[in-house]
Amino acid sequence: MKNKIAIASAFLAASSFSFAEIDLTENLSVEGFIDTGYTDNNIDNNGNAGNASFDLNEVEISFLLDMGAVSAQVDTEYTTDAGSGELDQAFISYDVLGGTLSAGLMDSQLFLEATEAPGLYTNSLAYGADAQAPADEAVNFTVQLDEVSSLGVSFVNGTNGFLGDNPEDNIIEVAYGRDLGNGFGVFVGARSAENSDNDLVNAYVTYETGALMVAAEIVDTDIVEAYQLLANYAYADNASVTVRFTNLEFNGADNDIVTIAHQLALSDNLMLTTEFSDLGDLPAGEVFSVGALFTF
Numbered sequence: 458m459k460n461k462i463a464i465a466s467a468f469l470a471a472s473s474f475s476f477a478e479i480d481l482t483e484n485l486s487v488e489g490f491i492d493t494g495y496t497d498n499n500i501d502n503n504g505n506a507g508n509a510s511f512d513l514n515e516v517e518i519s520f521l522l523d524m525g526a527v528s529a530q531v532d533t534e535y536t537t538d539a540g541s542g543e544l545d546q547a548f549i550s551y552d553v554l555g556g557t558l559s560a561g562l563m564d565s566q567l568f569l570e571a572t573e574a575p576g577l578y579t580n581s582l583a584y585g586a587d588a589q590a591p592a593d594e595a596v597n598f599t600v601q602l603d604e605v606s607s608l609g610v611s612f613v614n615g616t617n618g619f620l621g622d623n624p625e626d627n628i629i630e631v632a633y634g635r636d637l638g639n640g641f642g643v644f645v646g647a648r649s650a651e652n653s654d655n656d657l658v659n660a661y662v663t664y665e666t667g668a669l670m671v672a673a674e675i676v677d678t679d680i681v682e683a684y685q686l687l688a689n690y691a692y693a694d695n696a697s698v699t700v701r702f703t704n705l706e707f708n709g710a711d712n713d714i715v716t717i718a719h720q721l722a723l724s725d726n727l728m729l730t731t732e733f734s735d736l737g738d739l740p741a742g743e744v745f746s747v748g749a750l751f752t753f
Contacts, residue, residue, distance in 0.1 A: 489518035492574040494748035512537045517545060526552040546592050556600030563595045566609045566632035566645040567659045569674045578699040579718040580732045580748040581686040588619055606635040617650040619657055619678050626650040642666045656678045682706040695722040712737045726752050
């Protein structure tokens, strides 16, 4: 659902769980998801009792228009935090010069993880919900260089932040992905802002063999350094276990986070994800969550 280039690492759910577009007309289809979950911050680092809550995390509906060389996508979303519906993405794409030119409101091409529940092995994001910037106004050109590599270049008017507030700026973003063969894939990307010193570099490597997928990612800016190591093993056609280790250096603090998650596809459209995270020195301490994700 997200406008990411077709990189070597297809970071997909471990089971056959997937979207199924609903055709409304010959040229218009719709897809989306409902993400809901229970979260229990059972204890914080001061020994205080935590909070438990059940929330409707997000509902997203995407309208996909395909007119051959011209296509468009509009994503509408409702989130509990916002308390209302809003526009997530809206862009037009045109096949030209052997690639695809897109313009509008688009997500970044960077980062290993998807920004939302579909495509994730866990309920949480490695670096936290505020790490990845929201969609920005952008013009993007993506080209498949050969059978195993692709390149995307974006000119963005938006924020260049990563775990921090940054004013809107003129940004250039470059993303390159390559399938190295034998199960290995590599991605390298960067963002540089015209009036900000907080440039961002992002790179990751993935390896898949049989039912096992492992990945290593780094994110480096002038104010944040972070990395994650992730392993997912699908022990059945509809179930997998994930272990993730995250290190985050931010505002002078060095914190380690360990996450263990289990995913079970109850049907082709319903996924149940159970997760436990030890957040190290972060105030929430230990977090247990159960998420139910329905896609259509």
